[in-house]
Amino acid sequence: MPEFVLEFFGTLLHVTGMEGPELSYFFGPHLLGLRKTPEKEKASLTVHLGQRSGSGGRGVRVFGPDGRLLRRWSFHGMGGIPPLLPPFAAMNGQYAVVQAAVLAEGDRVVALIGGVGSPRNSVALALGGRGWRMVSSQYLVVDRATGHTLPYQLPMELRGVDLDAVRAAGLADGPDAVDATPGGPTALPGLGAAEDGGAYAWSGDLRRVQSPLTGPYLQVRPERLLATVDRGARLGPAHLVRLCCTGTDRCELEEWDVTPSVWPPEAADGLPAASRLRLLLPGTRSADEAADLLHERLTSLPAAKGTVLCPAEPRTPREHPAGSTTWGSTRPAPRSSTQPSSVGSSDPRAAVATT
Known part of the structure; x- marks a missing residue:
């Protein structure tokens, strides 16, 4: 399965389970290309999209640099708050x-x-x-x-x-x-690798x-x-x-x-x-x-x-109903506006x- 390298805000991600044309279209210059060797381009986070076992449907899993599972949730599309990539909910x-x-x-x-x-x-x-x-x-x-x-x-x-x-x-x-x-x-039509074999074009x-x-x-x-x-x-x-x-x-x-x-x-x-x-x-x-x-x-x-x-001290990760993307989250109560x-x-x- 191809593994792609993306950069958001100076952080490298490895992403599997999505096609290069889709990543290129949605993220443009943030897509750097295919991952070449395990020794190069070490990522801070790895994101995998795939079929969920048992319940069906697609799911998203986020792993840390040590391979530890950090977050997982059901895949409902690329948008929303927070969006799918980068996995904001797993970034402390x-x-x-x-x-x-x-x-x-x-x-x-x-x-x-x-x-x-x-x-x-x-x-x-x-x-x-x-x-x-x-x-x-x-x-x-x-x-x-x-x-x-x-x-x-x-x-x-x-x-x-x-x-x-x-x-x-x-x-x-x-x-x-x-x-x-x-x-x-x-x-997407006309997609191909760049001349150096690296980044994709959209x-x-x-x-x-x-x-x-x-x-x-x-x-x-x-x-x-x-x-x-x-x-x-x-x-x-x-x-x-x-x-x-x-x-x-x-x-x-x-x-x-x-x-x-x-x-x-x-x-x-x-x-x-x-x-x-x-x-x-x-x-x-x-x-x-x-x-x-x-x-x-x-x-x-x-x-x-x-x-x-x-x-620059990492914050303690917490679960929040509003905007949370984890399984089992509760929906926020409706708010009235003045x-x-x-x-x-x-x-x-x-x-x-x-x-």
Whole structure:
């Protein structure tokens, strides 16, 4: 069984049970290639996807460098909070995860917070046209020890007005788009090894997907649409911007002192932020106006500097109902919100697994 090497945030993973084209499509530059020899590329963690004995279905197992089983859970897809790879739940609480599109311009970082159905991708694409680079299209990932914002290059998921925006920019979801709906082909066309026999290329970078919860949408590698940040970059704290659709006549940007939904929950209090803002949009088709307002405001502010938040001492792993991926976890109780209504949600319960 092929064993692949992936790098996330400076940590090497070995992954088995998945095809190279799938890993290449979902993780792009994070996939380094096939593992060559046991003596080289020693990984901090090994992730195995395979059939579960007895109960059926697929399962995920995570092993430490000494071969000890650290975590296991049922496989429900690549997405969710936390996502499948890297196995955040087995990484000693080192990283905080928020559902957001994250971009950088120079030393400035912005996290557009919103869930499925929010206009975050439309605003992100508009910022890309103003020189901002993609850090992550789906998740803000923060190193809790240093406060750094980390690149996490996953495919963009485009729906509704997002599709209108990319089609206007010349992207066509035509014959080169792979059908990833159930029963459709899974192999990506044109995939091959790099000239040095190492990293894979993601030449099949466009997919049509049918979700049972949110309907049809288009997945596309971010590199096809805008410039991206190198996977080894370490960026400062982000400006946290919550996107809200209102009845206002124009876009407005205001201070916002509410902490977004974070995984794991205890990371919320210490989540670093250059500023906390709320972007009020008059409708879903105001991305250009919103991008102009954000660009003008954020580029006029001094760049945030990363600071060490606590000693580099491993935290004690704990089980948490909210966002936990272990078997036997209980679901979090529904919460009521007193905040103004907004399009999309960064609540972990709103995350939809990629199928």
